[in-house]
Amino acid sequence: MTVQKRNNVQVAGSGARTLMFAHGFGCDQNMWRLMAPAYEARFKTIRFDLVGSGGSDLKAYDPKKYDSLHGYADDIIEIIDEFADGPVIFIGHSVSATIGMLAAIKAPERFGPQVMVGPSPCYINDGDYMGGFSRPDIDGLLETMDRNYLGWSSNMAPAIMGAPDQPELGVELTNSFCRTDPDIARHFARVTFLSDHRADVPKMPHPALILQCSDDLIAPQTVGRFLHQHMPESVLTVIDNVGHCPHLSAPSASARAMDDFFVQMGL
Secondary structure, three states: OOHHHHHOOEEEEOOOOEEEEEOOOOOOHHHHOOOHHHHOOOOEEEEOOOOOOOOOOHHHOOOOHHHOHHHHHHHHHHHHHHHOOOOEEEEEEOHHHHHHHHHHHHOHHHEEEEEEEOOOOEOEOEOOEOOOEOHHHHHHHHHHHHHOHHHHHHHHHHHHHOOOOOHHHHHHHHHHHHHOOHHHHHHHHHHHHOOEOHHHHHHOOOOEEEEEEEEOOOOOHHHHHHHHHHOOOEEEEEEEEEOOOHHHHOHHHHHHHHHHHHHHHOO
8 A cells, every 4th residue: 555545645836845734633634725725836735634534545544553643643754755855844733733743753854843733732631731621521522422423523523613603614524523434533532632742742853833723622722832831942823713723714814823934934
């Protein structure tokens, strides 16, 4: 099986630097459709689907390999090796922001600056750390997914999307969740919501933009402040947006924040 088929890798654009877009839980590369094309005149762009999502090859899904986020990070390094020109500027949404961080720590020479959209290294509150959820909250979420994944998707996707003035986006995210194989989604959810990569944050080897929304059910501003405090060379930008997917609900504001960061980085 080729890397292209495994991850449904799509390459576009041209330029001396490569941008790599990575989607979050329950989504696929189409979630970047409102942002990625605008960069194709200046950069080579790579979009792909995490194994188990979108148009990836489901036969490649190995529960042992993907029992931690490191399995996905290894895939990203392989995609870079095959399709990128030089170190990539990695743009990761939600859990993929953490995956990109782990990949950069493992292979720093393959990466440049990163953009972390709605990131969270740990979703569970722990002492002074406020990740947004208690452990019983997460256990209840996972139990509900086990009992009725489609019902969970229909209820949770609109809340995760937010964007109350754009209800069609909530419908889109619901449909995306529902297209995902339920067994894979349940496993990926456990890996995502039970992971704790706070200890890896100070190891980030490159500058990073932490892009957060002012009102985000999944990644509250306390998480962004934690990341900014503990991650070397980080920039924290909060945009006025309700929801966890600003690349869909606030693409212009997201692009402005990215462009400002790129100027700072000399890109």
